Amino acid sequence: MLYLFASCIALLFGPLFYRYFSSGSGLQKGLDGFIFVSLGGLVLVHILPELLEHGGFITLLFVILGLWGPTASERVFHRYSDLTHNITLILGIGGLLLHTITDGGAMVISQQDNSPILALGIILHRLPVGLAIWWLLKPQVGTLWASVVLVTMMALTAVGYFAGEQLIHQLSIENTVYLQAFVTGSILHVVLHQPHGEHETDKQGKYQYQAGIGSLLGLGLLALLLLMDTGGHAHAHHDHAHGVEQFVGWLLTISPILLLSYVLAAIRFKLGLQPQHPNLALRWLQRLIGPESLIITLALLGPWFALYQVIGIAIIAGLLTWNNTKLTDPHTNMPESAARFGFAHLVDRSAPWIIFSLLLANLIGHPSVPLENPALQVLILLLVFIPMRFCNLGAAVLALALFYSGWNQVAVAFSLLAAPVINISQLKLMSWQQGLILGGVLLMAFIVADLVPLTSSYTLQLPESVNYIGLAMISLLFGSSLLRLGPRKFLSRMITLESEHKHDHGHHHH
Numbered sequence: 001m002l003y004l005f006a007s008c009i010a011l012l013f014g015p016l017f018y019r020y021f022s023s024g025s026g027l028q029k030g031l032d033g034f035i036f037v038s039l040g041g042l043v044l045v046h047i048l049p050e051l052l053e054h055g056g057f058i059t060l061l062f063v064i065l066g067l068w069g070p071t072a073s074e075r076v077f078h079r080y081s082d083l084t085h086n087i088t089l090i091l092g093i094g095g096l097l098l099h100t101i102t103d104g105g106a107m108v109i110s111q112q113d114n115s116p117i118l119a120l121g122i123i124l125h126r127l128p129v130g131l132a133i134w135w136l137l138k139p140q141v142g143t144l145w146a147s148v149v150l151v152t153m154m155a156l157t158a159v160g161y162f163a164g165e166q167l168i169h170q171l172s173i174e175n176t177v178y179l180q181a182f183v184t185g186s187i188l189h190v191v192l193h194q195p196h197g198e199h200e201t202d203k204q205g206k207y208q209y210q211a212g213i214g215s216l217l218g219l220g221l222l223a224l225l226l227l228m229d230t231g232g233h234a235h236a237h238h239d240h241a242h243g244v245e246q247f248v249g250w251l252l253t254i255s256p257i258l259l260l261s262y263v264l265a266a267i268r269f270k271l272g273l274q275p276q277h278p279n280l281a282l283r284w285l286q287r288l289i290g291p292e293s294l295i296i297t298l299a300l301l302g303p304w305f306a307l308y309q310v311i312g313i314a315i316i317a318g319l320l321t322w323n324n325t326k327l328t329d330p331h332t333n334m335p336e337s338a339a340r341f342g343f344a345h346l347v348d349r350s351a352p353w354i355i356f357s358l359l360l361a362n363l364i365g366h367p368s369v370p371l372e373n374p375a376l377q378v379l380i381l382l383l384v385f386i387p388m389r390f391c392n393l394g395a396a397v398l399a400l401a402l403f404y405s406g407w408n409q410v411a412v413a414f415s416l417l418a419a420p421v422i423n424i425s426q427l428k429l430m431s432w433q434q435g436l437i438l439g440g441v442l443l444m445a446f447i448v449a450d451l452v453p454l455t456s457s458y459t460l461q462l463p464e465s466v467n468y469i470g471l472a473m474i475s476l477l478f479g480s481s482l483l484r485l486g487p488r489k490f491l492s493r494m495i496t497l498e499s500e501h502k503h504d505h506g507h508h509h510h
Contacts, residue, residue, distance in 0.1 A: 003107040003123070004104065004107060004157065004158060004161045006123050007103065007104075007107065007123050007126055007157055008154040008157060008158075010123045010126040010127050010130060011126055011129070011130035011133075011150055011153055011154060012130065012150070013127055013130055013131070014127075014129075014130030014131040014132070014133055014134040014135075014150065015130075015134050015138075015146075015147075015150070029208070029210045029211040029214065029486065030210040030211060030213050030214030030217075031131070031135065031214060032135075032211060032214065032487075032488075033210070033211035033212060033213070033214030033215035033216075033217075033218065033486060033487045034128070034131070034214035034215065034217050034218040035128060035131055035132050035135055035214075035218070036214075036215060036218070036487045036488065037214075037215040037216075037218030037219050037222065037487055038127075038128035038217075038218030038219075038221050038222050039128045039129070039132050039218075040188065040192070041218070041219070041222040042128065042222060043184055043188055044188075044359050044363075045222070045244060045247060045359065045362070046244070047180075047184055048063065048184065048363055049244070049362065049363065051063075051177055051180060051181050051184065052363060054177045055177035055178060055181060057371065058178065059177060059178065059181040060181075060363065060364070062178050062181035062182040062185065063181045063182070063184055063185040063188070064185060065182060065185060066181070066182040066184060066185020066188070067185035067188050067192075089136060089137075089140065093133065093136070093137070093149060096129055096132075096133065096153070097149070097152060097153055097156055100153045100154075100156045100157045100160065101156050101157070101159055101160035101163075103126070103157055103160060104156070104157040104158060104159060104160020104161035104162075104163075105160045105161070105163075107160075107161055108160075108161055127221065128218065128221065130150065130153075133146065133149055133150055133153070134146055134150070137149060208484065208485055208486035208489060209483060209484075209486075210486075211486030211487060211488070212482045212483035212484065212485065212486050212487070213483065214487075215482050215486065215487040215490075216479055216482060216483065219479075219482075246362060246404075247358060247359075247362050250358055250361075250362075250400075250401055250404065251358065251471055251474075252464075252467040252468065252470075252471050253300065253467065254296065254300065254354075254397060254400065255467060255470035255471040255473070255474040256462055256466055256467060256469070256470030257295060257296050257299045257300060257460070257470075258296065258354070258393070258397075258470070258474055259470050259473055259474060259477075260295055260299075261290070261292035261293065261295045261296060261393060262292070262342045262343055262346060262347065262477070263342065264290075264291070264292045264295055264342075265290065265292045265341065265342040265346050266338045266339055266341060266342025266343065267338070267342075268290075268291070268292070269338045269341040269342060270338035273286065274286075274334070274341075275287075275330070275331035275334065276330075276331065276334060280321050280324070281317060281318070281321040283327060284316075284317040284320050284321055284325075284327065285313065285314075285317050287327055287392065287420060287421075288313045288316060288317055288392055288420050288421060289309065289310070289313045289392055289420075290392045290393065292346075292392075292393065293392040293393050293395065293396040294306060294309065294310065294396075296393070296396040296397065296400060297309050297396050297399070297400075297416065299459065299460040300400050300459055300460060301399065301400060301403060301412070301454075301456075301459065302454075302455065302456030302457070302458050302459050303456055303458055304452075304453070304454040304455070304456050305399075305409075305412070305413065305416070305454050305455075305456070308413055308416070308445075308448075308449065308452075308454055309413075309416045309417070312413075312416070312417045312445050313416075313417065315441060316417065316421060316438070316441060316442075319437060319438065319441060320421075320434075320438075323430070323431075323434045323437075325429060325430055325434060326429050327426075327429075328389065328423070328425040328426045328428075328429055329389050329425065331345070331349075333345075343477060344480075344481070344484075346393075347477050347478065347480075347481050348481050348484065348485060348490075349391055350391050350393040350394060351477070351478045351481050351490070352394075352490055352491050353390055353391045353393065353394025353395075353397075354393060354394055354397045355478075356394065357390075357394045357395075357397040357398035357401060358397065358401055360384065360398065360401075361398060361401030361402050361404075361405055362401070364380060364402075365401065365402055365404075365405025365406070365407060371407075372408075374408040374410040374411060374450065377407055377408055377410070377411035378410060378411055378414050378446065381411060381414060381415060381418070381419075382418070382422065385418055385419050385422045385423060386422060386423060386424055386427075387423070387424055388423055389423050389425055389426075390419035390420050390423070391420065392420045394419065395415055395416060395419035395420050396416065398415050398419060399412045399413075399415035399416045399419075402415060409449055409453075409454050409455060410446060410449045410450050412454075413445065413446075413449035413454060414442070414445070414446060414449070417442060417445055418442055421438070422438075422442070
């Protein structure tokens with residue numbers, strides 16, 4: 001009973017924190033950053049891998065439908081955008097309510113197994129959930145209905161706690177995996193797009209520091225939950241710690257090499273190889289390979305992948321230079337200092353892509369997602385690359401993570417060459433003939449990667465202590481970037497979310 005009582009109290013912290021943090025715009029942005037990172041990270045690192053384990057690849061389709069379906073509906077039926085948004089919100093809240101029943105059942109399991117770590121993990125992860133409920137609902141429907149939802153959530157937790165194994169089995173993830181996947185996408189949608197217009201109060205970005213503080217606190221809570229997840233029993237008897245451990249293992253492996261890449265970037269900036277170089281060919285080489293991303297490929301994928309990347313990028317850069325193709329998303333507000341370029345400017349541009357690449361590979365590279373055919377793997381990657389603007393470091397990290405996930409070397413090689421250049425923004429700056437030639441070059445590279453073995457045993461193995469030091473330093477760099485930009489601006493380079501999808505639903509709180 002103590003666990004049940006504590007889990008209900010954890011939900012009540014939501015209104016308390018909201019009341020305090022909504023007293024000023026800066027604190028409000030901090031609250032937004034906390035929920036954005038903690039709840040979004042909980043879904044991406046903790047919930048989605050478990051759903052994939054039970055539902056396979058189809059799970060991702062339901063998540064995408066829940067995530068992008070409301071956006072598409074609002075564009076098609078613009079007059080009914082309010083209704084679409086409210087339905088999405090109801091689905092997201094409904095999913096969280098459904099999840100609370102399994103929370104109650106999991107607390108019974110933690111008592112039976114004498115596992116206080118599991119119980120503490122459940123209680124802690126309800127902190128951002130309670131806060132998110134209040135954050136999403138109070139500005140929309142008022143205090144009364146937000147309170148009703150919280151009370152319902154506590155009641156359903158008690159139902160899960162007392163109902164016994166039969167009800168828990170009926171609501172288990174095996175029986176509701178696709179519904180949970182769709183609802184998970186809906187939760188991501190309402191978290192990703194600020195639901196009640198607070199972004200309009202900070203057009204000058206003067207509260208990004210507070211948003212960064214909130215996101216770092218959310219990141220700390222998320223890290224604590226994941227450490228508990230790997231240390232004890234998995235939530236509700238489903239051991240999905242493998243995905244979390246894999247994610248942390250990748251971070252440890254790449255961190256020292258990534259740090260070396262930023263050092264190399266600062267050096268080449270000092271030597272005059274800068275993004276605003278007058279030579280178009282050198283600008284393209286910087287966009288496509290850095291050359292700092294080559295360090296990651298050489299050290300962790302081996303010399304043959306590195307040679308393949310150098311030759312492929314040289315051909316693509318030569319082709320784009322010959323056609324006088326402009327670069328999309330040029331570097332702006334360039335620092336004068338080489339150190340600031342390597343360890344601040346470039347970190348701001350690459351950190352979101354590196355985190356996204358690891359999360360993406362952790363999902364599509366999951367053992368339960370059977371994408372063994374190289375052509376199918378490349379097709380999936382193509383669908384990811386086209387709407388986004390990958391940087392070269394993000395492409396190298398994605399290729400590495402896919403390689404570690406057991407993907408075919410064709411898909412790994414394709415990531416190295418295509419990710420930084422195949423996107424809708426860049427393709428718009430090309431004629432159809434130029435795009436066709438680029439496609440032909442990538443197809444030839446695809447064939448070469450299929451015929452020539454690129455794997456190598458000559459990869460760098462660093463001591464574990466060095467990996468941990470590297471991870472600590474990279475965490476500081478990425479954390480400082482979050483502080484400078486805030487979480488939404490931190491991610492804004494990946495997809496122009498605010499310009500493509502603005503939630504102006506005409507709510508009466510303006």
